[in-house]
Amino acid sequence: MGIRKRLAMNVRRLRKERGLSQEALGHEADVDRTYVSGIERCVRNPTIDIVERIAKALEVDEADLFRRI
Amino acid sequence: MGIRKRLAMNVRRLRKERGLSQEALGHEADVDRTYVSGIERCVRNPTIDIVERIAKALEVDEADLFRRI
DNA sequence: TTGTGACTTGGAGTCCGTG
DNA sequence: ACACGGACTCCAAGTCACA
Numbered sequence: 370m371g372i373r374k375r376l377a378m379n380v381r382r383l384r385k386e387r388g389l390s391q392e393a394l395g396h397e398a399d400v401d402r403t404y405v406s407g408i409e410r411c412v413r414n415p416t417i418d419i420v421e422r423i424a425k426a427l428e429v430d431e432a433d434l435f436r437r438i
Numbered sequence: 439m440g441i442r443k444r445l446a447m448n449v450r451r452l453r454k455e456r457g458l459s460q461e462a463l464g465h466e467a468d469v470d471r472t473y474v475s476g477i478e479r480c481v482r483n484p485t486i487d488i489v490e491r492i493a494k495a496l497e498v499d500e501a502d503l504f505r506r507i
Numbered sequence: 508t509t510g511t512g513a514c515t516t517g518g519a520g521t522c523c524g525t526g
Numbered sequence: 527a528c529a530c531g532g533a534c535t536c537c538a539a540g541t542c543a544c545a
Contacts, residue, residue, distance in 0.1 A: 421441035
Protein backbone atom coordinates (compact mmCIF):
# COMPACT_ATOMS: atom_id res chain seq x y z
CA MET A 370 0.00 0.00 0.00
CA GLY A 371 1.31 3.41 -0.96
CA ILE A 372 1.92 6.28 1.40
CA ARG A 373 -1.02 8.26 0.03
CA LYS A 374 -3.42 5.44 0.83
CA ARG A 375 -2.09 5.10 4.35
CA LEU A 376 -2.41 8.80 4.99
CA ALA A 377 -5.89 8.80 3.49
CA MET A 378 -7.14 5.96 5.68
CA ASN A 379 -5.68 7.40 8.85
CA VAL A 380 -6.99 10.90 8.24
CA ARG A 381 -10.47 9.65 7.44
CA ARG A 382 -10.55 7.28 10.41
CA LEU A 383 -9.26 9.82 12.93
CA ARG A 384 -11.48 12.56 11.54
CA LYS A 385 -14.60 10.41 11.93
CA GLU A 386 -13.55 9.30 15.40
CA ARG A 387 -13.60 12.97 16.33
CA GLY A 388 -16.92 13.58 14.66
CA LEU A 389 -15.50 16.18 12.29
CA SER A 390 -16.64 16.94 8.76
CA GLN A 391 -14.03 17.49 6.06
CA GLU A 392 -14.91 21.15 6.18
CA ALA A 393 -14.49 21.33 9.96
CA LEU A 394 -11.12 19.60 9.77
CA GLY A 395 -10.10 21.90 6.96
CA HIS A 396 -10.98 24.87 9.09
CA GLU A 397 -9.03 23.58 12.09
CA ALA A 398 -5.98 22.78 9.97
CA ASP A 399 -6.36 25.86 7.80
CA VAL A 400 -6.48 23.94 4.54
CA ASP A 401 -9.19 24.06 1.91
CA ARG A 402 -12.09 21.62 2.33
CA THR A 403 -11.62 20.33 -1.22
CA TYR A 404 -8.02 19.58 -0.39
CA VAL A 405 -8.97 17.43 2.60
CA SER A 406 -11.31 15.59 0.25
CA GLY A 407 -8.46 15.13 -2.22
CA ILE A 408 -6.16 13.72 0.43
CA GLU A 409 -8.76 11.19 1.56
CA ARG A 410 -9.26 10.12 -2.06
CA CYS A 411 -5.50 9.78 -2.68
CA VAL A 412 -5.58 12.22 -5.56
CA ARG A 413 -3.39 14.77 -3.76
CA ASN A 414 0.28 14.64 -2.86
CA PRO A 415 0.53 16.96 0.14
CA THR A 416 3.69 18.45 1.56
CA ILE A 417 4.83 17.65 5.07
CA ASP A 418 3.91 21.14 6.25
CA ILE A 419 0.30 20.35 5.40
CA VAL A 420 0.58 16.98 7.13
CA GLU A 421 1.83 18.77 10.23
CA ARG A 422 -1.18 21.06 10.32
CA ILE A 423 -3.61 18.17 9.88
CA ALA A 424 -1.89 16.16 12.61
CA LYS A 425 -2.17 19.12 14.95
CA ALA A 426 -5.84 19.56 14.12
CA LEU A 427 -6.48 15.87 14.80
CA GLU A 428 -4.36 16.03 17.96
CA VAL A 429 -2.11 13.16 16.98
CA ASP A 430 1.57 12.75 16.27
CA GLU A 431 2.57 13.15 12.64
CA ALA A 432 3.89 9.58 12.61
CA ASP A 433 0.40 8.33 13.52
CA LEU A 434 -0.88 9.54 10.16
CA PHE A 435 1.44 7.09 8.40
CA ARG A 436 0.86 4.05 10.58
CA ARG A 437 -0.39 0.88 8.99
CA ILE A 438 -3.48 -0.35 10.74
CA MET B 439 10.04 20.91 17.09
CA GLY B 440 8.58 21.19 13.60
CA ILE B 441 7.96 18.32 11.24
CA ARG B 442 10.78 19.37 8.92
CA LYS B 443 13.28 19.19 11.75
CA ARG B 444 12.11 15.76 12.79
CA LEU B 445 12.32 14.45 9.26
CA ALA B 446 15.75 16.03 8.87
CA MET B 447 17.15 14.45 12.02
CA ASN B 448 15.75 11.01 11.26
CA VAL B 449 16.97 11.00 7.68
CA ARG B 450 20.47 12.11 8.66
CA ARG B 451 20.66 9.65 11.54
CA LEU B 452 19.40 6.67 9.55
CA ARG B 453 21.54 7.56 6.56
CA LYS B 454 24.69 7.66 8.69
CA GLU B 455 23.76 4.44 10.46
CA ARG B 456 23.76 2.82 7.03
CA GLY B 457 27.05 4.44 6.07
CA LEU B 458 25.53 6.24 3.12
CA SER B 459 26.56 9.60 1.69
CA GLN B 460 23.87 12.08 0.66
CA GLU B 461 24.74 11.25 -2.91
CA ALA B 462 24.38 7.51 -2.34
CA LEU B 463 21.03 7.95 -0.64
CA GLY B 464 19.94 10.26 -3.41
CA HIS B 465 20.80 7.62 -5.94
CA GLU B 466 18.87 4.91 -4.08
CA ALA B 467 15.80 7.14 -3.67
CA ASP B 468 16.13 8.69 -7.11
CA VAL B 469 16.37 12.26 -5.85
CA ASP B 470 19.16 14.75 -6.43
CA ARG B 471 21.88 14.82 -3.77
CA THR B 472 21.34 18.55 -3.27
CA TYR B 473 17.72 17.80 -2.54
CA VAL B 474 18.71 15.34 0.18
CA SER B 475 20.94 18.07 1.54
CA GLY B 476 18.02 20.49 1.50
CA ILE B 477 15.81 18.09 3.43
CA GLU B 478 18.48 17.54 6.09
CA ARG B 479 18.84 21.31 6.45
CA CYS B 480 15.06 21.89 6.68
CA VAL B 481 15.04 24.25 3.72
CA ARG B 482 12.86 21.96 1.63
CA ASN B 483 9.21 21.10 2.20
CA PRO B 484 8.97 17.71 0.48
CA THR B 485 5.78 15.96 -0.56
CA ILE B 486 4.83 12.60 0.85
CA ASP B 487 5.73 10.88 -2.42
CA ILE B 488 9.33 11.99 -1.88
CA VAL B 489 9.19 10.82 1.74
CA GLU B 490 8.01 7.43 0.52
CA ARG B 491 11.00 7.04 -1.78
CA ILE B 492 13.46 8.02 0.92
CA ALA B 493 11.86 5.64 3.43
CA LYS B 494 12.14 2.84 0.92
CA ALA B 495 15.80 3.65 0.27
CA LEU B 496 16.52 3.66 4.00
CA GLU B 497 14.48 0.47 4.44
CA VAL B 498 12.28 1.89 7.16
CA ASP B 499 8.60 2.55 7.57
CA GLU B 500 7.47 6.04 6.56
CA ALA B 501 6.26 6.67 10.09
CA ASP B 502 9.79 6.10 11.37
CA LEU B 503 10.93 9.22 9.54
CA PHE B 504 8.62 11.32 11.70
CA ARG B 505 9.34 9.74 15.06
CA ARG B 506 10.62 11.91 17.84
CA ILE B 507 13.81 10.55 19.31
C1' DT C 508 31.55 15.03 0.75
C1' DT C 509 28.37 18.63 1.67
C1' DG C 510 26.29 23.52 1.53
C1' DT C 511 24.23 26.99 -1.14
C1' DG C 512 22.05 30.31 -4.69
C1' DA C 513 19.76 30.48 -8.84
C1' DC C 514 16.91 28.83 -12.19
C1' DT C 515 12.61 26.55 -15.06
C1' DT C 516 8.60 23.88 -15.02
C1' DG C 517 5.04 21.18 -13.19
C1' DG C 518 2.16 20.50 -9.53
C1' DA C 519 0.69 21.98 -4.65
C1' DG C 520 -2.83 24.48 -2.67
C1' DT C 521 -6.98 27.93 -3.03
C1' DC C 522 -11.41 29.46 -4.48
C1' DC C 523 -15.32 29.28 -7.19
C1' DG C 524 -18.93 26.26 -8.33
C1' DT C 525 -21.96 21.68 -9.44
C1' DG C 526 -24.78 17.34 -8.44
C1' DA D 527 -21.82 16.13 4.04
C1' DC D 528 -19.11 14.73 0.28
C1' DA D 529 -17.17 13.96 -4.72
C1' DC D 530 -15.76 16.31 -8.44
C1' DG D 531 -14.35 19.99 -11.84
C1' DG D 532 -12.23 24.51 -13.69
C1' DA D 533 -9.25 28.34 -13.11
C1' DC D 534 -5.97 30.44 -10.72
C1' DT D 535 -1.43 31.56 -7.85
C1' DC D 536 2.73 30.27 -6.15
C1' DC D 537 5.80 27.00 -4.35
C1' DA D 538 7.93 22.23 -4.70
C1' DA D 539 10.45 19.34 -7.97
C1' DG D 540 14.36 18.87 -10.24
C1' DT D 541 18.92 20.46 -11.81
C1' DC D 542 23.33 23.10 -12.13
C1' DA D 543 27.75 25.50 -10.97
C1' DC D 544 30.56 26.70 -7.50
C1' DA D 545 32.37 27.22 -2.73
